[in-house]
Amino acid sequence: MKAQVFFETQGIFLKPDVQLGVGIEGRSKMHAFDLGCLDQKVIVECKSHTWTETGNVPSAKITTWNLAMYFFCAAPDGFRKIFFALKDYSEKRRETLLDYYLRLHDHLIPSDVEFWEYDEKTGQATRKK
Numbered sequence: 001m002k003a004q005v006f007f008e009t010q011g012i013f014l015k016p017d018v019q020l021g022v023g024i025e026g027r028s029k030m031h032a033f034d035l036g037c038l039d040q041k042v043i044v045e046c047k048s049h050t051w052t053e054t055g056n057v058p059s060a061k062i063t064t065w066n067l068a069m070y071f072f073c074a075a076p077d078g079f080r081k082i083f084f085a086l087k088d089y090s091e092k093r094r095e096t097l098l099d100y101y102l103r104l105h106d107h108l109i110p111s112d113v114e115f116w117e118y119d120e121k122t123g124q125a126t127r128k129k
Contacts, residue, residue, distance in 0.1 A: 002118060003046045003084045004035055006125050012042060022074040031071055034084075041079045045071070048086040055092035057100070065101055066108055073110045081112055087119045098128060 018036030021028035035044035045068040049061040
């Protein structure tokens with residue numbers, strides 16, 4: 001898992017499928033985050049979605065990004081929340097899919113979520129927000 005390896009280089013050691021109770025108004029249900037560490041209080045959702053072959057927005061995939069924002073919102077306080085996305089640049093739109101999401105869906109994003117964009121070509125990730 002590329003995200004897991006990247007975060008290890010940052011001194012953050014994560015495990016896959018970390019279960020955490022999420023919910024609102026005192027109710028909760030277990031949710032498996034893609035990566036996490038309960039001791040370090042870090043949870044990560046990873047997405048490797050790309051633009052469609054014709055350069056259009058992958059609407060159904062963006063819906064899963066919105067769902068990830070909801071899980072972050074419903075997660076317990078005190079956790080570092082990281083959204084880790086594959087970098088996919090659209091020549092047609094002149095932006096990456098993550099930049100597109102941040103620009104148009106900012107109203108759904110909790111203020112404490114970090115966004116990292118992973119470039120497969122370089123093996124590096126850049127923090128976007």
